[in-house]
Amino acid sequence: MRYIFLFLFTFSFAQQSTKVDFKTMNATLAPNATDKSISGEVNYEFEVLKAIDTIAIDAIKMDFTNVKINGKSVNFKNTTKKLQLFEGFKKGKNTLTFTYTATPKQTLYFIGEGENLQIWTQGQGKYTSHWLPSFDDVNEKVIFNLSIEYNSLFEVLSNGRLDGTTVYPPLSNPNKIWHYQMSKPMSSYLVMMAIGKFTKQTANTKSGTPLEFYLDHKDADKFETTYQYSTQIFDFFEREIGVKYPWEIYRQVPVRDFLYSGMENTTSTIFAQDFVVDKTGFTDKTYINVNAHELAHQWFGNLITAQSGKHHWLQEGFATYYALLAEKELFGDDHFNWELYEMAERLQQASKTDTIPLLNEKASSLTFYQKGAWALHFLRESIGAENFQKAVKNYLKKYSFKNVNTDDFLNEVKAVSSFDSENFKRVWLEQSGFEVNQALTALRKNTFMKSYLELVELQSKPFAEKKTTFENILKSESFYPLKEEVVFQLAEVPFADKESVLKLAMLSNDLKVRQAVARIMVEIPPTFQANYETLLNDDSYITKEIALGTLWNLFPEKQAVYLNQSKDWIGFNDKNLRILWLTLALMTKDYQNENKVNFYDELLNYSSPNFESSIRQNALTNLLFLNPNDQNILRNLVNATTHHKWQFTLFARNQIRELVKTDRHKKYFEEMLPSLNAVEQSQLKRLLEN
Numbered sequence: 001m002r003y004i005f006l007f008l009f010t011f012s013f014a015q016q017s018t019k020v021d022f023k024t025m026n027a028t029l030a031p032n033a034t035d036k037s038i039s040g041e042v043n044y045e046f047e048v049l050k051a052i053d054t055i056a057i058d059a060i061k062m063d064f065t066n067v068k069i070n071g072k073s074v075n076f077k078n079t080t081k082k083l084q085l086f087e088g089f090k091k092g093k094n095t096l097t098f099t100y101t102a103t104p105k106q107t108l109y110f111i112g113e114g115e116n117l118q119i120w121t122q123g124q125g126k127y128t129s130h131w132l133p134s135f136d137d138v139n140e141k142v143i144f145n146l147s148i149e150y151n152s153l154f155e156v157l158s159n160g161r162l163d164g165t166t167v168y169p170p171l172s173n174p175n176k177i178w179h180y181q182m183s184k185p186m187s188s189y190l191v192m193m194a195i196g197k198f199t200k201q202t203a204n205t206k207s208g209t210p211l212e213f214y215l216d217h218k219d220a221d222k223f224e225t226t227y228q229y230s231t232q233i234f235d236f237f238e239r240e241i242g243v244k245y246p247w248e249i250y251r252q253v254p255v256r257d258f259l260y261s262g263m264e265n266t267t268s269t270i271f272a273q274d275f276v277v278d279k280t281g282f283t284d285k286t287y288i289n290v291n292a293h294e295l296a297h298q299w300f301g302n303l304i305t306a307q308s309g310k311h312h313w314l315q316e317g318f319a320t321y322y323a324l325l326a327e328k329e330l331f332g333d334d335h336f337n338w339e340l341y342e343m344a345e346r347l348q349q350a351s352k353t354d355t356i357p358l359l360n361e362k363a364s365s366l367t368f369y370q371k372g373a374w375a376l377h378f379l380r381e382s383i384g385a386e387n388f389q390k391a392v393k394n395y396l397k398k399y400s401f402k403n404v405n406t407d408d409f410l411n412e413v414k415a416v417s418s419f420d421s422e423n424f425k426r427v428w429l430e431q432s433g434f435e436v437n438q439a440l441t442a443l444r445k446n447t448f449m450k451s452y453l454e455l456v457e458l459q460s461k462p463f464a465e466k467k468t469t470f471e472n473i474l475k476s477e478s479f480y481p482l483k484e485e486v487v488f489q490l491a492e493v494p495f496a497d498k499e500s501v502l503k504l505a506m507l508s509n510d511l512k513v514r515q516a517v518a519r520i521m522v523e524i525p526p527t528f529q530a531n532y533e534t535l536l537n538d539d540s541y542i543t544k545e546i547a548l549g550t551l552w553n554l555f556p557e558k559q560a561v562y563l564n565q566s567k568d569w570i571g572f573n574d575k576n577l578r579i580l581w582l583t584l585a586l587m588t589k590d591y592q593n594e595n596k597v598n599f600y601d602e603l604l605n606y607s608s609p610n611f612e613s614s615i616r617q618n619a620l621t622n623l624l625f626l627n628p629n630d631q632n633i634l635r636n637l638v639n640a641t642t643h644h645k646w647q648f649t650l651f652a653r654n655q656i657r658e659l660v661k662t663d664r665h666k667k668y669f670e671e672m673l674p675s676l677n678a679v680e681q682s683q684l685k686r687l688l689e690n
Helices: 009-018 219-226 230-241 288-296 313-331 333-350 365-383 385-396 406-416 422-430 434-445 447-456 464-474 478-489 497-508 512-522 526-537 541-554 556-565 578-589 593-606 613-626 631-640 644-657 663-677 678-689
Strands: 021-032 037-048 055-058 060-067 077-078 082-085 091-101 108-111 117-119 141-149 155-158 161-168 173-182 194-196 198-204 212-214 250-255 268-272 303-307 400-406
Touching: 009 021, 021 082, 021 194, 037 055, 037 333, 055 385, 055 512, 060 077, 060 155, 060 663, 077 400, 091 400, 141 155, 141 406, 155 173, 155 198, 194 250, 198 578, 212 219, 212 230, 230 313, 230 385, 250 288, 288 313, 288 663, 303 313, 313 333, 313 365, 313 406, 333 365, 333 434, 333 447, 365 406, 385 406, 385 512, 406 422, 434 447, 447 478, 447 526, 464 497, 478 497, 478 512, 497 526, 512 541, 526 541, 541 556, 541 578, 556 578, 578 593, 593 613, 593 631, 613 631, 613 644, 631 644, 631 663, 631 678, 644 663, 644 678, 663 678
Parallel strands: 021 141, 212 250, 250 268, 303 400
Antiparallel strands: 021 037, 037 091, 055 082, 060 091, 077 082, 108 117, 117 194, 141 173, 155 194, 161 173, 198 212
16 A cells, blocks of 8 residues: 555554454444444454453444353443453353444545445554454454445445355345455455445456456446556566465455555455546556555565564565566566666655654655665665565565564575675665665666666756757657656757757657657747647647646637637546636636536536545636635535545645635635534634634
């Protein structure tokens, strides 16, 4: 999973896992979309290993009834954070049964309604114990078997293989029960549920593992572009890692307004709807890296799990690096080294202020993911790919379905090589900062990267001295970042001097190179206008967005022409092109005046709770520019502060903070307060008081 909060656990729970071993959960659950609740009947099998006074199960604000141990009713304590058991169990094997209800404030999310309803969970960083009585301690691994009852018109997904369904007589109950079964244990944060109007395609890997690919039923034409290379990535990982995929099935499903890019729930990855793309969207945004990253976690994180947040890089660093290795397999060495270079640049920049080392539970996401990946790349380069593969294979086999720390991995490195792993640990894992010189040495082994770094060194040279070099690069078959860098170095060169080189760049068949031209053109002389207008036809939603905005702004006499050409554009999942078009149409004098009310209403609707946060944010940004005094816009902005996605709520709060600096807007918001619901009132009052 990408960009997550670290999971922590208490010392008392670490103690419990040494005295009590929970083996299996069998549960029948019933989510309720009307009141956004969940209820269930749960059966745990557990073994008491050592004498213990109280056994605790994490359970946030849940109600319990019919609590029984070994078939007999027992007293219990509900602390609102834990279900505590203190009688009825014995040393050895025991069973625990109970029913529960919960109305979670996080971790279980109900998105949309009716045909558009989706229900999904996010355990890591949010805690599964908000919706399912389970264990925040990652060291407690359980075999989870969930049966889930819901309306039969929807598709219900969970961990493991589907072991059949129970269908009620048609007239008695519109629901059915989906029975999912696991055969191996996992940490509770990896338990998942996803419900929606999904459609499915299937495949099989070379080793015979069944793959299931899901999309919203409205996106049925986007399977090929969204899931491109999925089977190849899976087959590559089994070869490269040297350990067979450890679970019985693998499925992936996108959901709306997901909190992160993806989450590696065991056997069942959830990812963000924004990665569902058509052929044009695939040019600029693909699921490939996230796809590989979450799949890698099925080994690194799910099969073996870090003992604590301090060793979190063993999950995220490995998943990030193996995703890069998958991209290397698909796209070659140049692409692989380019991705490493971009990571190195981000890490070098961050190291100026980020002083927390990799082997620290408070390290940043950038450190855990990208410095972790770089540490592994340096290690692999140092001991050789073959030894690295041996060490990883031995590490996974030795600690399968267990918890690990950094020394467990480094001990396997020591076993296959004479590499100074202690120095590696000290420099790469325990020291802050980034080893720039070691990274550059590794990168310069690649011919493309060597040429790129030499090209970057020309940035301060006069244009006349490098013009021939630029032309030669643009005429060559060089990897696109070289050509991009040429274009970026043209940004401040007078147009008359660079015109011929720009036109050469525009002849490129590489959409990334042409997009670079779109980005640098602040002014477009008439002699280049026709060339620039061809960018409107490129198969790239980003290029189209840049080109349309630039042309509309610089050539007012042709605004209507450009709008007519782009009137049917939609763009990415966030409707970037449609929202831009509506905004420009509203701003264009005498353009379809009879439709401007409809244009405005459509744009306003995109800012409402009827749509995903990415669409709403795009619409709100433009609406606040067009008409910051419209109280319908302001009301939707206040509603955005109550959203479950923190990035969107932060945007909304920041916008309101700026607006209330004016007396007019402060008065607007104060007058709006009585008409808002309780949650909206609470959020707005806090912003008005600060």
